[in-house]
Amino acid sequence: MKNLVENLNNNLSNLNFHLTNVDELARTLLETGLIEQLAKHLPEIAAFIRRTFPVEEPKLYLPDVLGYLGISRRSYFRKVASGDLVPRKWEGPDFFYPSDLEEELKESKRRGRI
Template sequence: MKKIDELINLLLKIYNILQYYYDNREQYMTVLPEQALTRQEVKDYLGISESTYKRKVREGALKPMKLPGGDRFYKHQLVDELQESKRRGRV
């Protein structure tokens, strides 16, 4: 019976935590992680072609996260390249 009581107490704690987050979900919804951009979205965002994209990856100017669905980037990783694209009049 002791193990069952411990399990019930643990489940009650988990329930209370989940209930707390559910009750305060508006507060936590604003802290969602940044959406990762796909390869095509990055090219559109920076106003660059496929060949420029490949060159920048090869040179190390763009450092994608290699995932099974393709390359992914966060916008905060693209700040310098976005400034360069604006300087060149691409965006």
């Protein structure tokens, strides 16, 4: 029982130490106005993180992208040439993650393709 109490005290001390650091960070973010700037740009930051570090997303190859966006093969190549679609180039054929296609998917929905 004594060991259990000692372990609990150690855990609480560690927790208190880490919460103090979080408190200091939160105060600094509020005082400098960084939290407001982060909040304003949060959607862009989240989209960048999803594009850069996809979490177990399936790879979409050319036929998948055409169906996903509801566009023709010719439109696909036009969008790649104009820079609207930027495929990932690794070993093998070019591919996309669904998060790479968010803006084009919104455009396809807006135009009534999907």
